[in-house]
Amino acid sequence: MEIPEADFPNTRGVQSLVKDAVKAAIAKINQSEFEWPFNAAEFTQTLAAGQTEYAWPNAFKVVDWNSFQLQKNDSLGAAYKSLGYMERDEWYASHRDADYTAGSSGRDIPAKVFPSHGNGFGVTPSPNKAYSVKFRYYLNYTDLTLFSDVTRIPQSFDTVIIDGALYHMYMFKDNMEAAATALGTFQSGLKDLQTLFINNFESIRDTRVAF
The missing domain is CATH 1.20.58 (Methane Monooxygenase Hydroxylase; Chain G, domain 1)
Structure with missing residues (x-):
C-alpha cells in the first residue's frame, strides 16, 4: 500500500x-x-588568512588526498597547483611553529595538505590570502526522512x-x-x-x- x-x-x-x-x-x-562511485563528491574550501586547519564538509566519509588543488585566482596571484600530502607528525615537527608564529597574517601560498587532529584537514604554509582549495571525497550515508528524498x-x-x-x-x-x-x-x-x-x-x- x-x-x-x-x-x-x-x-x-x-x-x-x-x-x-x-x-x-x-x-x-x-x-x-x-x-x-555514486557517493563521489567535490568541495571547494575558501581559506582564511592565517588559518591552517579546516573541517570536512557535511556527510563526509573519506577523502582522496591526491586530489587537493589550489584554484587559479589572478587577483590573488594564485595559479592552479596540486598540494602534496604531508603526515601530521611532519607538520608538528617542521611547520606548525612557523604557521602559528605568522598568526592571522599567514605565511604564503599553501603547498602541502595534511590530516588535521580530529575531523578535517590542514594546509601549510598557512595561507596569507583567501585562496580556494578544491578536493574530491566520498559521501557518507545520510538518512532518508522526507517523501521526496532519493537515495x-x-x-x-x-x-x-x-x-x-x-x-x-x-x-x-x-x-x-x-x-x-x-x-x-x-x-x-x-x-x-x-x-x-x-x-x-x-x-x-x-x-x-x-x-
Missing part, C-alpha cells in the same frame, strides 16, 4: 517498520564500501534495496527461513554492485617467479 505524501512523516505500525527496513538496507549498502544508489539496483528491506521485515516477523533467503539474495545483489563499481582493474600484473 502506497503511503500518501501528506502522511509520510507520521506513519505508524507496519508502514513505519517498512520505512525503517528500507533505510537499514540503504545504510548497509553504503557502509559496505568506502568509495562507491544515491542507482535506480537499476532498487531490487537489492528491496531484498535488504525484506530481510529486516522477515526478521521482525520471526520468519527465519524467509529471512535467510532474503539475506542471501540481498548479499548476492550487493556482490553484483561491488563487481560493477568496485572490483575493476585497469591492468593485471603477473607475479609468477621464473625459474
Whole structure:
C-alpha cells in the first residue's frame, strides 16, 4: 500500500517498520564500501588568512588526498597547483611553529595538505590570502526522512534495496527461513554492485617467479 505524501512523516505500525527496513538496507549498502562511485563528491574550501586547519564538509566519509588543488585566482596571484600530502607528525615537527608564529597574517601560498587532529584537514604554509582549495571525497550515508528524498544508489539496483528491506521485515516477523533467503539474495545483489563499481582493474600484473 502506497503511503500518501501528506502522511509520510507520521506513519505508524507496519508502514513505519517498512520505512525503517528500507533505510537499514540503504545504510548497509553504503557502509559496505568506502568509495562507491555514486557517493563521489567535490568541495571547494575558501581559506582564511592565517588559518591552517579546516573541517570536512557535511556527510563526509573519506577523502582522496591526491586530489587537493589550489584554484587559479589572478587577483590573488594564485595559479592552479596540486598540494602534496604531508603526515601530521611532519607538520608538528617542521611547520606548525612557523604557521602559528605568522598568526592571522599567514605565511604564503599553501603547498602541502595534511590530516588535521580530529575531523578535517590542514594546509601549510598557512595561507596569507583567501585562496580556494578544491578536493574530491566520498559521501557518507545520510538518512532518508522526507517523501521526496532519493537515495544515491542507482535506480537499476532498487531490487537489492528491496531484498535488504525484506530481510529486516522477515526478521521482525520471526520468519527465519524467509529471512535467510532474503539475506542471501540481498548479499548476492550487493556482490553484483561491488563487481560493477568496485572490483575493476585497469591492468593485471603477473607475479609468477621464473625459474
